Every structure is written in C-alpha cells, then in structure tokens.
Amino acid sequence: MPFSVLKKDYRSFALWVVPLFAATLFFDSIFAAANLRHFSRHFGWIGTLLIGLSFSYSLRKKKIIKLSRARTLLVFHEYLAWLGTLFILVHGGLVVRAWLPWLALVALIVTTLSGLVGKFLLKQVVANLRNRLEAKKNQQLSPAEQAKLDSRLHEEAKTAENLGRWRNWHKPLVLFFVLLTLTHIFSIVALWGWR
Numbered sequence: 001m002p003f004s005v006l007k008k009d010y011r012s013f014a015l016w017v018v019p020l021f022a023a024t025l026f027f028d029s030i031f032a033a034a035n036l037r038h039f040s041r042h043f044g045w046i047g048t049l050l051i052g053l054s055f056s057y058s059l060r061k062k063k064i065i066k067l068s069r070a071r072t073l074l075v076f077h078e079y080l081a082w083l084g085t086l087f088i089l090v091h092g093g094l095v096v097r098a099w100l101p102w103l104a105l106v107a108l109i110v111t112t113l114s115g116l117v118g119k120f121l122l123k124q125v126v127a128n129l130r131n132r133l134e135a136k137k138n139q140q141l142s143p144a145e146q147a148k149l150d151s152r153l154h155e156e157a158k159t160a161e162n163l164g165r166w167r168n169w170h171k172p173l174v175l176f177f178v179l180l181t182l183t184h185i186f187s188i189v190a191l192w193g194w195r
Contacts (some may be wrong), residue, residue, distance in 0.1 A: 012120045017113070019084065024089040031090070040090050047087030048181065054080035078119065085112045100187060104180035111173040118166045129156045 031040050057077035059065045067073065085108060092105040131151065 001084070012124075013116055016082065016116050016119075020086055020112075023086055025094075027090045028094050031093075037093065040093060040122075042091075043087040044091035047084040047089075047091060048185075050080045050087060052083060052085030054078075078115075079108075081112065081115065100180070101184050104177065104184050107173065107177040107180050111170070111177045114166060114170045114173050118170060125156060132156065 027040075031037050041057040054077040056065065056067060057070070060067060060070050068076075088105070088108055092101060096102055132149070135140045
C-alpha cells in the first residue's frame with residue numbers, strides 16, 4: 001500500500017490522539033498544581049455517562065433503537081467517546097493508586113485507539129480501493145500498466161480485508177473495558193467509606 005496513504009491516515013489519527021493526551025496532561029497538571037485532585041474524582045462518572053451515551057450507535061446498528069440515522073449516530077459516537085475518554089483519563093490521573101482502575105484505564109486507551117484505527121485506516125483504504133477501481137474502468141492501459149495496477153489493487157484489497165477485521169478485536173476490547181469499569185465502580189461503591 002502506498003506510504004502516502006498511510007501518512008495521511010496517521011496525520012488524521014494523530015489529530016485525534018495527540019489532543020486527547022495533551023488535554024489530559026494539561027488538566028491533570030492544573031488539578032495537581034491547584035491541589036484540586038479530589039475534584040477530578042467526579043470526572044469518572046461524567047466520562048462513563050458520555051461513553052455510555054456513545055453506545056447509541058451500536059444499538060442503532062443492531063436495530064435495537066431507531067433513534068436517528070446511523071451516520072449521525074456514528075459521528076455522535078466518535079465525539080462522545082473521545083470526550084468521555086478525556087474525562088476518564090483526567091479522572092484516573094497520572095499517578096498509580098490501585099491496579100484495578102489502572103487496568104480499566106489501559107483498557108480504555110487501547111479500546112479508544114482501536115476505534116480510531118477503524119475510523120481512519122479502514123475508511124481510507126476502502127476509499128482508495130474504490131478510486132483505483134474507478135480509474136481502472138476509465139483508462140486504456142498497456143498490459144504492463146494493467147499488471148502493475150492489478151497487483152496494487154490486490155495488495156490494497158488484502159489490506160482492506162485485514163483492516164476490516166479490526167472489529168473482531170474492537171468488540172472484545174470494549175467488552176473487557178466495560179467489565180473492568182463495572183468492577184471498578186462496584187468496588188468503589190462497596191468499599192468506599194461513604195461519609
């Protein structure tokens with residue numbers, strides 16, 4: 001697959017990932033400097049609520065709800081999940097206090113990165129493949145050019161197929177994150193000395 005396509009995708013990918021971690025560092029340092037670490041505790045339930053709302057896209061895809069167009073809910077899913085991830089990252093902070101919340105945080109980061117891989121890489125490879133197929137239909141090519149184009153199309157089709165499998169990894173990651181999050185929430189509710 002041409003490097004320029006990957007380069008373009010990674011820039012888009014970075015435009016979502018870098019601000020997420022930069023904002024996390026910014027807010028974490030602000031709360032630490034102002035001695036307001038306790039305030040970020042409330043960001044956990046806000047982030048969880050936002051991520052929970054983002055699942056409306058999955059419910060729509062499975063035809064459990066008929067709330068809106070799937071495309072609209074996909075955009076809603078992307079932004080709410082990103083914002084929810086930011087809230088939870090700020091909630092978790094940069095200091096390891098217990099292993100369960102940090103496991104859930106790592107699962108969240110991996111799940112978010114997986115979702116972004118699906119968003120950018122698969123979308124671009126499939127679009128590229130469509131463009132090349134159109135170009136192939138509209139051009140008179142020599143046998144050597146035809147063979148070269150066929151080889152590149154085959155390569156991109158294989159890459160698109162492999163990237164299409166990301167859902168097989170993304171769904172278990174989401175499930176693992178949800179289970180860890182529920183365990184974290186249950187342990188907080190059960191063990192916290194509510195005063």
